[in-house]
Amino acid sequence: MPPIAEADLTAFRSALSGPLFERGDEGYQAEIDGFNSLSPMRPDLVVGAQDEADVQTAVRFAAAHGLEVVVQATGHGSYRGVDGGVLIHTRRLDSIDIDASALTVTIGAGARWMDILPRLGEHGLAAVTGSSPSVGAVGLVLGGGVGPLSRTLGWAADRAVAFRVVIGDGSVVVASAESEPELFWALKGGKVGLGVVTRLTLAVLDLPEIYGGGLFFAQEHIDTVHRAWLDWAETLPESANTSIAILRLPPEGVPEPLAGRTLAHVRFAYVETGADAAQLAERGEALLAPLREAAPVYLDGVGVMPTAECGSIHAEPFGPLPIWERGEFLDRIDQDYVERILEQAGGSAESPFATVETRLLGGAVARDPKAPNAIGGRGAAFSLLVIAAVVPGLNDQALPVAGPALFDAVAGYSHDEINYNWAGHPSPEVFARLWPADTAAKLAGVRKRYDPAGTFGFGN
Ligand SMILES: Cc1cc2nc3c(=O)[nH]c(=O)nc-3n(C[C@H](O)[C@H](O)[C@H](O)COP(=O)(O)OP(=O)(O)OC[C@H]3O[C@@H](n4cnc5c(N)ncnc54)[C@H](O)[C@@H]3O)c2cc1C
Structure with a gap:
């Protein structure tokens, strides 16, 4: 980690509602451990975000100190050897709000399908998921999300209605068809380098x-x-x-x-x-x-x-x-x-x-x-x-x-x-195959606009 004054770290810690861990702290490893026990994740700092304000604080701190930000919800996709930077853990952002009459569900960044699906089921509702219920809904949707019902119902991201996102300068934007439409387009499949999603609204369907x-x-x-x-x-x-x-x-x-x-x-x-x-x-x-x-x-x-x-x-x-x-x-x-x-x-x-x-x-x-x-x-x-x-x-x-x-x-x-x-953590050759050339070029432009300093790492 680049040298950071103890006073800065103390101020950072006290600005957060959730915990902050440094390497070597008790609780550091337990906070990072996720689905894949082989994931070599060794960030300098781990923020257990308790609310959206914690995500903003962490992004601003990282940007001010030249640290890269990576995000983790479940560790299903953590194949990259992160060594340094700030890892924002979203597991505590686990809210699930269903609007049965509007046929939508709004979830926090840490919600997993295994928590969301039974809640939808109480209303006879369904969402497009992936194959594994322990995967996080936001991580899946950011990549597109194709699962056991997709040949009939399409990609999970095709049903995204709105994202709340903390972007590179630490501010919050809502990306939807009406608001920040380019970012909305990018978040549905563009996956990395776009910000930290704190909440996601998905359209659901009546399918008991x-x-x-x-x-x-x-x-x-x-x-x-x-x-x-x-x-x-x-x-x-x-x-x-x-x-x-x-x-x-x-x-x-x-x-x-x-x-x-x-x-x-x-x-x-x-x-x-x-x-x-x-x-x-x-x-x-x-x-x-x-x-x-x-x-x-x-x-x-x-x-x-x-x-x-x-x-x-x-x-x-x-x-x-x-x-x-x-x-x-x-x-x-x-x-x-x-x-x-x-x-x-x-x-x-x-x-x-x-x-x-x-x-x-x-x-x-x-x-x-x-x-x-x-x-x-x-x-x-x-x-x-x-x-x-x-x-x-x-x-x-x-x-x-x-x-x-x-x-x-x-x-x-x-x-x-x-x-x-x-694609796991894609090599440069695989990264070049993730999107058609025109989509990749447009994504690069959106990333530059919402994260000009490149604070968000390509974490997956
Ligand atoms: C057993 C298994 C089965 C799977 N099955 C399917 C499947 O059927 N269909 C499918 O499409 N995929 C599938 N996947 C892949 C999975 O959807 C991706 O790895 C997904 O990124 C996992 O998200 P996560 O949040 O659970 O994992 P994490 O490791 O916590 O996060 C993975 C990445 O998602 C991004 N991310 C997560 N949360 C946020 C956030 N709040 N803001 C910004 N970025 C975020 C980051 O880039 C992060 O590095 C499967 C993976 C596994 C291990």
Whole structure:
């Protein structure tokens, strides 16, 4: 940390309602610890923001002392080795205000989907989420946000109504269609370098139930099911959402019928607004039938469910975990792609990965939103996400070889763009693929306007 007078630090501390931690303080590490226990985060100072004024104070202090600001809500995206600067933690900004008649929810920067969805469910309402309910809603929306209902309902950011943002000079602006429209455009997909969002209003929809869940298939059927999944997925209407994951589950920390097993997990959601439970079951079952017949089903967890429980469809781990992760956005794939994936991670492969997921996109994901925004990767037909829990002595030696080998094997299927939420902390080559060139140039201009001194780090 550059030299800062003790009096300045004391004044900073007393101006904050929430806690301030310096490296070495008791509580410093606990404040930073999040989903990924491998994240090497070592900021000079950590501010546990209690309210929006704390965020303003922290941004002004950082700007005055030439320190970079990074933001953390849950640590799901903290792959960058932050070394220095001010980390603003938003977990205490966890308000959730629902306006059922206006069909909106306004959330604080620290709210997670696992807190928001049940509250919406009390009103029969639903939002577009990602696959993991422990992810923060603001972090997901800033990257775009595509999840288990997105082929039908689009990107989470397409439903953003307004952001309250602390910008580079420490002032607060509201970005919406009417106010600061360029910043509003940028915050929907532009993700980094734009400010600290303190509150976000999202449009929600009246959708009490869906037909969804997961089918598990035993190891010996993984290859058959994966081949069948692709042929089937390409026939699905926009009302159907699906992904397939090859899972290698640990012996502990997982429910008994799944623990220690290697399985295929087909995730499915049939979404139809206005349909009752019987109609959802009938139409969803008919669509899923070919997959149920593709091989003997080991565990069948698909049925009519409250939309508020859609975060369970992917059965993602809650963490904290030592996570290695890499993603890609893909153009149309074929059976040769499937064979390449099976060679690296199929039923008879030696694979160090916990999850190798291919997700069907298209449908509403590919459609232009009513108001343009900065989401990258809209045109991809599929996504690929590979996750490993790094266990020394088990897979830490294999991963540096197997990870690149898997992505090299399917490199020919890459889409031009990769969405930020799949990019981890992007290398310069990956950063150059996050948006089309005209969007990237416009984003650079918006960042310059709202953060001319470059106080906000590209934290993810
Ligand atoms: C298991 C898992 C499953 C996932 N599934 C999906 C998925 O289905 N769909 C999808 O789109 N993404 C998915 N993601 C990616 C996830 O959406 C991003 O990593 C997202 O940024 C996480 O946000 P967070 O706040 O939870 O994480 P954090 O690590 O706390 O934050 C990540 C970044 O978000 C930004 N950020 C967060 N809060 C603010 C704020 N208030 N103001 C400004 N910037 C902020 C910062 O750049 C920060 O570095 C998944 C990630 C994991 C680990």
